Amino acid sequence: MLAEVLAWLFTPATLDARRTGHLTAAVSLWSRARRCRTDWASHEARCGAVVERALDGLPARRTCLVLGSGLMRDVSLARLAESFDKVILVDVVHLWPIRLTARRFPNVRLVDLDVTGTTDLLLGRATGLADPLARFRADPTIDLVISANCLSQLALTPVERVRRRGGLPLIRFPDLGRRIVEGHLDALRRFSARVCLLTDDEGLDVGARGEILERYDLLEGITLPPADDDWEWTLAPLGEAARDHAVVHRAHGFADFHAADARHRRAAT
Ligand SMILES: C[S@@+](CC[C@H](N)C(=O)[O-])C[C@H]1O[C@@H](n2cnc3c(N)ncnc32)[C@H](O)[C@@H]1O
Structure with missing residues:
Protein backbone atom coordinates (compact mmCIF):
# COMPACT_ATOMS: atom_id res chain seq x y z
CA MET A 1 0.00 0.00 0.00
CA LEU A 2 2.82 2.40 0.89
CA ALA A 3 4.57 1.51 -2.39
CA GLU A 4 1.35 2.35 -4.27
CA VAL A 5 0.99 5.72 -2.55
CA LEU A 6 4.62 6.56 -3.29
CA ALA A 7 4.24 5.48 -6.91
CA TRP A 8 1.15 7.66 -7.24
CA LEU A 9 2.91 10.65 -5.70
CA PHE A 10 6.24 10.41 -7.48
CA THR A 11 5.39 9.15 -10.98
CA PRO A 12 5.97 12.02 -13.39
CA ALA A 13 2.48 11.58 -14.88
CA THR A 14 0.60 14.37 -16.60
CA LEU A 15 -1.95 16.30 -14.58
CA ASP A 16 -4.58 14.94 -17.00
CA ALA A 17 -3.64 11.32 -16.20
CA ARG A 18 -4.01 12.09 -12.49
CA ARG A 19 -7.40 13.80 -12.96
CA THR A 20 -8.89 11.14 -15.24
CA GLY A 21 -7.91 8.26 -12.94
CA HIS A 22 -5.44 6.69 -15.40
CA LEU A 23 -2.54 7.02 -12.96
CA THR A 24 -4.50 5.30 -10.18
CA ALA A 25 -5.41 2.46 -12.59
CA ALA A 26 -1.79 2.06 -13.73
CA VAL A 27 -0.48 1.93 -10.16
CA SER A 28 -3.03 -0.68 -9.16
CA LEU A 29 -2.19 -2.79 -12.23
CA TRP A 30 1.53 -2.57 -11.39
CA SER A 31 0.79 -3.73 -7.87
CA ARG A 32 -1.27 -6.70 -9.10
CA ALA A 33 1.37 -7.60 -11.70
CA ARG A 34 3.96 -7.86 -8.90
CA ARG A 35 1.72 -10.01 -6.71
CA CYS A 36 0.68 -12.29 -9.59
CA ARG A 37 3.99 -12.51 -11.45
CA THR A 38 4.11 -16.32 -11.26
CA ASP A 39 0.56 -16.67 -12.58
CA TRP A 40 1.22 -14.18 -15.36
CA ALA A 41 4.50 -15.75 -16.54
CA SER A 42 2.99 -18.14 -19.09
CA HIS A 43 0.73 -15.40 -20.51
CA GLU A 44 3.75 -13.13 -20.92
CA ALA A 45 5.72 -15.92 -22.62
CA ARG A 46 2.84 -16.54 -25.08
CA CYS A 47 2.74 -12.81 -25.88
CA GLY A 48 6.50 -12.83 -26.46
CA ALA A 49 6.14 -15.74 -28.89
CA VAL A 50 3.46 -13.88 -30.89
CA VAL A 51 5.73 -10.83 -31.12
CA GLU A 52 8.54 -13.11 -32.41
CA ARG A 53 6.17 -14.27 -35.16
CA ALA A 54 5.37 -10.63 -35.95
CA LEU A 55 9.09 -9.91 -36.33
CA ASP A 56 9.56 -12.89 -38.65
CA GLY A 57 10.00 -11.78 -42.24
CA LEU A 58 9.38 -8.12 -41.48
CA PRO A 59 10.95 -6.46 -44.54
CA ALA A 60 12.29 -3.38 -42.70
CA ARG A 61 12.95 -2.65 -39.05
CA ARG A 62 13.14 1.10 -38.70
CA THR A 63 10.59 2.13 -36.05
CA CYS A 64 8.49 -0.05 -33.76
CA LEU A 65 5.51 1.57 -32.04
CA VAL A 66 4.15 -0.10 -28.89
CA LEU A 67 0.69 1.00 -27.74
CA GLY A 68 -0.22 0.33 -24.10
CA SER A 69 3.42 -0.34 -23.34
CA GLY A 70 2.93 -0.03 -19.57
CA LEU A 71 5.74 -1.89 -17.84
CA MET A 72 6.65 -3.86 -21.00
CA ARG A 73 6.13 -7.15 -19.21
CA ASP A 74 4.45 -8.86 -22.17
CA VAL A 75 6.89 -7.61 -24.82
CA SER A 76 10.67 -7.68 -24.43
CA LEU A 77 12.01 -4.14 -24.69
CA ALA A 78 15.57 -5.44 -25.09
CA ARG A 79 14.50 -7.56 -28.07
CA LEU A 80 12.74 -4.64 -29.75
CA ALA A 81 15.57 -2.20 -29.01
CA GLU A 82 18.13 -4.52 -30.64
CA SER A 83 15.85 -5.26 -33.61
CA PHE A 84 14.75 -1.72 -34.57
CA ASP A 85 16.50 1.60 -35.18
CA LYS A 86 13.93 3.23 -32.94
CA VAL A 87 11.27 2.07 -30.47
CA ILE A 88 8.44 4.35 -29.32
CA LEU A 89 6.55 3.30 -26.19
CA VAL A 90 3.12 4.88 -25.89
CA ASP A 91 1.05 4.71 -22.73
CA VAL A 92 -1.15 7.10 -20.82
CA VAL A 93 1.21 6.62 -17.85
CA HIS A 94 4.80 5.40 -17.62
CA LEU A 95 5.69 4.31 -14.11
CA TRP A 96 9.24 4.50 -12.76
CA PRO A 97 10.26 0.86 -13.45
CA ILE A 98 9.80 1.27 -17.23
CA ARG A 99 11.30 4.76 -17.19
CA LEU A 100 14.47 3.35 -15.60
CA THR A 101 14.61 0.32 -17.93
CA ALA A 102 14.13 2.52 -21.00
CA ARG A 103 17.15 4.64 -20.02
CA ARG A 104 19.39 1.67 -20.82
CA PHE A 105 18.42 1.90 -24.52
CA PRO A 106 19.35 5.10 -26.36
CA ASN A 107 16.96 4.28 -29.23
CA VAL A 108 13.85 4.01 -26.99
CA ARG A 109 11.50 6.97 -26.55
CA LEU A 110 8.54 7.20 -24.18
CA VAL A 111 5.39 9.09 -25.15
CA ASP A 112 2.72 9.78 -22.52
CA LEU A 113 -0.50 9.75 -24.53
CA ASP A 114 -4.13 8.73 -24.13
CA VAL A 115 -4.59 6.58 -27.23
CA THR A 116 -8.40 6.71 -26.96
CA GLY A 117 -8.57 10.47 -27.51
CA THR A 118 -11.15 10.80 -24.72
CA THR A 119 -9.16 12.88 -22.20
CA ASP A 120 -10.40 16.28 -23.42
CA LEU A 121 -13.98 14.99 -23.46
CA LEU A 122 -13.65 13.61 -19.93
CA LEU A 123 -12.19 16.86 -18.64
CA GLY A 124 -14.83 19.03 -20.33
CA ARG A 125 -12.43 20.63 -22.83
CA ALA A 126 -13.96 19.04 -25.96
CA THR A 127 -17.29 17.68 -27.10
CA GLY A 128 -15.90 14.94 -29.36
CA LEU A 129 -13.19 12.31 -29.51
CA ALA A 130 -9.69 13.09 -30.82
CA ASP A 131 -7.57 10.92 -33.14
CA PRO A 132 -4.29 10.83 -31.20
CA LEU A 133 -2.68 8.11 -33.36
CA ALA A 134 -2.90 10.19 -36.57
CA ARG A 135 0.60 11.56 -36.02
CA PHE A 136 2.05 8.05 -35.89
CA ARG A 137 0.15 6.92 -38.98
CA ALA A 138 1.82 9.82 -40.79
CA ASP A 139 5.29 8.50 -39.86
CA PRO A 140 6.49 6.45 -42.87
CA THR A 141 9.32 4.84 -40.85
CA LEU A 154 -9.03 1.32 -22.78
CA ALA A 155 -12.72 1.82 -22.03
CA LEU A 156 -12.62 1.03 -18.31
CA THR A 157 -11.55 4.35 -16.80
CA PRO A 158 -13.43 6.65 -19.24
CA VAL A 159 -16.69 4.67 -19.00
CA GLU A 160 -16.55 4.50 -15.22
CA ARG A 161 -15.93 8.25 -15.00
CA VAL A 162 -18.65 9.18 -17.48
CA ARG A 163 -21.22 6.91 -15.73
CA ARG A 164 -20.31 8.38 -12.35
CA ARG A 165 -20.39 12.01 -13.45
CA GLY A 166 -23.03 11.97 -16.21
CA GLY A 167 -23.44 15.26 -18.07
CA LEU A 168 -22.75 16.01 -21.72
CA PRO A 169 -20.28 13.16 -22.39
CA LEU A 170 -22.89 10.61 -21.27
CA ILE A 171 -25.61 12.24 -23.40
CA ARG A 172 -23.40 12.51 -26.47
CA PHE A 173 -21.73 9.10 -26.08
CA PRO A 174 -24.05 6.63 -24.33
CA ASP A 175 -22.03 3.93 -26.17
CA LEU A 176 -18.64 5.34 -25.21
CA GLY A 177 -17.11 1.96 -24.31
CA ARG A 178 -17.97 0.41 -27.65
CA ARG A 179 -16.73 3.50 -29.52
CA ILE A 180 -13.39 3.30 -27.72
CA VAL A 181 -12.83 -0.40 -28.48
CA GLU A 182 -14.00 -0.03 -32.08
CA GLY A 183 -11.95 3.17 -32.42
CA HIS A 184 -8.76 1.42 -31.35
CA LEU A 185 -9.29 -1.46 -33.78
CA ASP A 186 -10.08 1.01 -36.59
CA ALA A 187 -6.96 3.01 -35.76
CA LEU A 188 -4.88 -0.19 -35.96
CA ARG A 189 -6.50 -1.09 -39.30
CA ARG A 190 -5.51 2.28 -40.72
CA PHE A 191 -1.78 1.74 -40.16
CA SER A 192 0.00 0.59 -43.31
CA ALA A 193 2.70 -1.05 -41.16
CA ARG A 194 2.37 -4.62 -39.86
CA VAL A 195 0.18 -4.66 -36.75
CA CYS A 196 0.60 -7.18 -33.94
CA LEU A 197 -2.39 -7.30 -31.61
CA LEU A 198 -2.29 -8.86 -28.15
CA THR A 199 -5.58 -8.76 -26.30
CA ASP A 200 -7.99 -10.53 -24.01
CA ASP A 201 -11.68 -10.58 -24.93
CA GLU A 202 -13.50 -12.62 -22.30
CA GLY A 203 -13.35 -12.97 -18.53
CA LEU A 204 -14.27 -16.06 -16.53
CA ASP A 205 -14.85 -16.34 -12.80
CA VAL A 206 -13.63 -19.86 -11.97
CA GLY A 207 -14.57 -21.54 -8.67
CA ALA A 208 -12.27 -23.61 -6.46
CA ARG A 209 -13.23 -26.86 -8.24
CA GLY A 210 -12.67 -25.42 -11.70
CA GLU A 211 -16.35 -24.68 -12.33
CA ILE A 212 -17.18 -21.57 -14.38
CA LEU A 213 -19.33 -19.27 -12.23
CA GLU A 214 -19.62 -16.39 -14.67
CA ARG A 215 -18.49 -15.33 -18.13
CA TYR A 216 -18.28 -11.72 -19.27
CA ASP A 217 -17.34 -9.88 -22.41
CA LEU A 218 -14.33 -7.57 -22.16
CA LEU A 219 -14.67 -5.85 -25.56
CA GLU A 220 -18.05 -4.14 -25.37
CA GLY A 221 -19.66 -6.66 -27.71
CA ILE A 222 -17.02 -6.35 -30.45
CA THR A 223 -15.81 -9.65 -31.87
CA LEU A 224 -12.33 -10.28 -33.24
CA PRO A 225 -11.29 -12.38 -36.22
CA PRO A 226 -9.74 -15.80 -35.39
CA ALA A 227 -6.29 -15.28 -33.87
CA ASP A 228 -2.93 -16.97 -34.50
CA ASP A 229 -2.78 -18.14 -30.90
CA ASP A 230 -5.29 -18.35 -28.03
CA TRP A 231 -4.64 -19.08 -24.37
CA GLU A 232 -5.90 -18.56 -20.84
CA TRP A 233 -4.42 -15.87 -18.65
CA THR A 234 -4.91 -16.30 -14.90
CA LEU A 235 -5.31 -12.65 -14.13
CA ALA A 236 -6.13 -13.21 -10.45
CA PRO A 237 -5.65 -16.60 -8.78
CA LEU A 238 -8.08 -17.78 -6.10
CA GLY A 239 -7.95 -15.32 -3.20
CA GLU A 240 -6.44 -12.41 -5.16
CA ALA A 241 -9.59 -10.63 -6.39
CA ALA A 242 -12.17 -12.79 -4.55
CA ARG A 243 -12.12 -15.55 -1.94
CA ASP A 244 -14.34 -17.96 -3.84
CA HIS A 245 -13.07 -17.65 -7.40
CA ALA A 246 -10.11 -16.99 -9.63
CA VAL A 247 -10.33 -14.61 -12.59
CA VAL A 248 -9.20 -16.08 -15.88
CA HIS A 249 -9.16 -14.17 -19.17
CA ARG A 250 -9.23 -15.63 -22.69
CA ALA A 251 -6.25 -14.04 -24.44
CA HIS A 252 -5.36 -13.91 -28.13
CA GLY A 253 -2.34 -13.07 -30.22
CA PHE A 254 -2.39 -11.78 -33.79
CA ALA A 255 1.11 -11.71 -35.29
CA ASP A 256 -0.31 -9.86 -38.31
CA PHE A 257 -3.71 -8.34 -37.60
CA HIS A 258 -4.19 -7.08 -41.19
CA ALA A 259 -3.72 -10.66 -42.47
CA ALA A 260 -6.11 -12.08 -39.85
CA ASP A 261 -8.71 -9.49 -40.84
CA ALA A 262 -8.30 -10.27 -44.55
CA ARG A 263 -8.62 -14.04 -43.92
CA HIS A 264 -11.76 -13.42 -41.91
CA ARG A 265 -13.32 -11.24 -44.62
CA ARG A 266 -12.51 -13.86 -47.29
CA ALA A 267 -14.06 -16.62 -45.18
CA ALA A 268 -17.22 -14.53 -44.71
CA THR A 269 -17.81 -14.03 -48.47
C1 LIG B 1 -2.91 -4.79 -19.10
S1 LIG B 1 -1.87 -3.39 -19.19
C2 LIG B 1 -0.65 -3.98 -20.33
C3 LIG B 1 0.58 -3.25 -20.07
C4 LIG B 1 1.84 -3.64 -20.78
N1 LIG B 1 1.66 -4.14 -22.10
C5 LIG B 1 2.73 -4.47 -19.91
O1 LIG B 1 3.14 -5.57 -20.30
O2 LIG B 1 3.06 -4.00 -18.80
C6 LIG B 1 -2.80 -2.18 -20.10
C7 LIG B 1 -2.04 -0.89 -20.35
O3 LIG B 1 -2.91 -0.01 -21.08
C8 LIG B 1 -2.63 1.30 -20.64
N2 LIG B 1 -3.76 2.16 -20.97
C9 LIG B 1 -5.00 2.14 -20.44
N3 LIG B 1 -5.72 3.13 -20.97
C10 LIG B 1 -4.92 3.78 -21.85
C11 LIG B 1 -5.11 4.89 -22.72
N4 LIG B 1 -6.27 5.54 -22.76
N5 LIG B 1 -4.08 5.28 -23.51
C12 LIG B 1 -2.89 4.63 -23.46
N6 LIG B 1 -2.65 3.58 -22.66
C13 LIG B 1 -3.67 3.16 -21.87
C14 LIG B 1 -2.43 1.16 -19.15
O4 LIG B 1 -1.78 2.27 -18.60
C15 LIG B 1 -1.62 -0.14 -19.09
O5 LIG B 1 -0.25 0.12 -19.12
Missing part, protein backbone atom coordinates in the same frame (compact mmCIF):
# COMPACT_ATOMS: atom_id res chain seq x y z
CA ILE A 142 6.97 2.82 -38.61
CA ASP A 143 7.34 -0.82 -39.69
CA LEU A 144 5.65 -2.55 -36.77
CA VAL A 145 2.85 -1.51 -34.42
CA ILE A 146 2.21 -3.63 -31.33
CA SER A 147 -1.00 -3.13 -29.39
CA ALA A 148 0.12 -4.69 -26.12
CA ASN A 149 -2.81 -5.95 -24.07
CA CYS A 150 -4.44 -2.55 -23.78
CA LEU A 151 -7.59 -3.03 -25.90
CA SER A 152 -9.76 -4.39 -23.08
CA GLN A 153 -8.43 -1.75 -20.68
